[in-house]
Amino acid sequence: MEHEELGVTRTSYLDVKAAVLDRIRSGALRPGDQVPGEERLADEFGCARVTVNRALRELAEAGVVERRRKAGTRVLDPTPRDAEMEIPSVRAEIEATGKPYCYELLTRQIATPPRPVREALGLIPGTRALHLTCRHWAGGRVHQLEDRWINLEVVPAARAADFRASGPNDWLIRAMPLSRVEHVFSAENATDEEAELLEIEPGAAIFVTERRTWIEGDAITRARLMHPGATHRMVARTSPPI
Amino acid sequence: MEHEELGVTRTSYLDVKAAVLDRIRSGALRPGDQVPGEERLADEFGCARVTVNRALRELAEAGVVERRRKAGTRVLDPTPRDAEMEIPSVRAEIEATGKPYCYELLTRQIATPPRPVREALGLIPGTRALHLTCRHWAGGRVHQLEDRWINLEVVPAARAADFRASGPNDWLIRAMPLSRVEHVFSAENATDEEAELLEIEPGAAIFVTERRTWIEGDAITRARLMHPGATHRMVARTSPPI
DNA sequence: GAGTGGTCTAGACCACTCA
DNA sequence: GAGTGGTCTAGACCACTCT
Numbered sequence A, B: 001m002e003h004e005e006l007g008v009t010r011t012s013y014l015d016v017k018a019a020v021l022d023r024i025r026s027g028a029l030r031p032g033d034q035v036p037g038e039e040r041l042a043d044e045f046g047c048a049r050v051t052v053n054r055a056l057r058e059l060a061e062a063g064v065v066e067r068r069r070k071a072g073t074r075v076l077d078p079t080p081r082d083a084e085m086e087i088p089s090v091r092a093e094i095e096a097t098g099k100p101y102c103y104e105l106l107t108r109q110i111a112t113p114p115r116p117v118r119e120a121l122g123l124i125p126g127t128r129a130l131h132l133t134c135r136h137w138a139g140g141r142v143h144q145l146e147d148r149w150i151n152l153e154v155v156p157a158a159r160a161a162d163f164r165a166s167g168p169n170d171w172l173i174r175a176m177p178l179s180r181v182e183h184v185f186s187a188e189n190a191t192d193e194e195a196e197l198l199e200i201e202p203g204a205a206i207f208v209t210e211r212r213t214w215i216e217g218d219a220i221t222r223a224r225l226m227h228p229g230a231t232h233r234m235v236a237r238t239s240p241p242i
Numbered sequence C: 001g002a003g004t005g006g007t008c009t010a011g012a013c014c015a016c017t018c019a
Numbered sequence D: 001g002a003g004t005g006g007t008c009t010a011g012a013c014c015a016c017t018c019t
Helices: A013-026 A038-045 A049-061 A079-085 A090-096 A115-121 A168-175 A192-198 B013-026 B038-045 B049-061 B079-085 B090-096 B115-121 B168-175 B192-198
Strands: A065-068 A072-075 A101-111 A129-138 A141-150 A180-189 A205-215 A218-228 A234-236 B065-068 B072-075 B101-111 B129-138 B141-150 B180-189 B205-215 B218-228 B234-236
Touching (some): A038 A049, A049 A065, A090 A141, A090 A168, A115 A218, A205 B205, B013 B049, B038 B049, B049 B065, B090 B129, B115 B218, B141 B168, B141 B192, B168 B218
Antiparallel strands (some): A129 A141, A141 A218, A180 A205, A180 B234, A205 B180, A234 B180, B065 B072, B129 B141
């Protein structure tokens, strides 16, 4: 926990930050839980209150906790973190429009991923992974076609998970909070197969998001998310005012 | 500059931050310039060094300045701010690939914008604005077709600017640094006219970015940037590690 | 009213890096 | 080696907000 230097060991705000994050990741602190007050933590870590303050302030800026004066510090639900780029979970995105959300699992199998996926997940050739395809409906229309691979070495629990009732995105957000995300966006013309599944004309423009997620350096999942271009718009977060 | 409270006036880190930002926005401090040291500023503002430290630290986190121990604090070039979402200026984006960059102004006129643009810029009906269309080439291919409106009430200098040699994006980044940006991405099928200008097949998927830029609440510009979907990919910034 | 976070001060030591 | 930022401490006062 402490700075591992010769001589005096002082507690850094980074130590406090890491310790609190650990408690959240390990489940000792769950969403909604109260984080001990600054004074308590300062006592516990043997440091000044300002040091704890900086640690918690940065966690609040990162969206991990919420701080209010009299109310104290609480662990936030991890879901909003996925919305960092205004990309909420598909379910939330659709429900926000007021349309009924519907999820459908198309295929599920454990298989050897094609090379681009294997490399994206950092897997050794021959390793098998969980492959899911599903559709998300908004009202009577297909909103998203999802082609996802999950790294079972990092998330072995996914092997046992049942994705028939709800999508892998919601499941992963709960199982693996606080992960890092990368998005690659592109526009493509739908292939015949994609068009059929999306219920659009072959060749129609589709908006494709390729999302990769890591936790602590390990790639968790790689998803190819396809949307009908005619109905889909993606809003990127406005830069914060300085 | 100081907290306007009754009684004692103490200098907040926000005061220092705002003051330094002002000097940058006003041009008193230009990109590459050295910002006075923490001790100097603390003297000047009559506050503790930690207070200056926090102000400058936040400016560094926001990408406005760069700090290095012995070297001190320097004002950064505003360009990288536009790259907040890994969307560098078109020129930089293309030159990074090693391909030759070429810019071409297609049309330039002062006109009454259509309603969606007028609303995006927050203009009163009837107000005229600067309308530009241009193309950006990467090697022998059209990389981007740009349809841009500039709010002349906020940027009157644009009326006199000559956009024949270099694009409005580069010009605006210099003229209006530290602005806020919003991006909306979508996928569309190219119209016949767009296809001809982009030198692709009609109906081919195009990746469309609609970018709006504000400075202090005033909308500066609205650009519709069209890219051939087949060659264009957009990478969104990976969430920072916590 | 009381509890909690938000911030400032003053002084100190350390760490990095440039000359 | 010297200059600059990075951070910690200890104490203090304030501001918000919940009860």
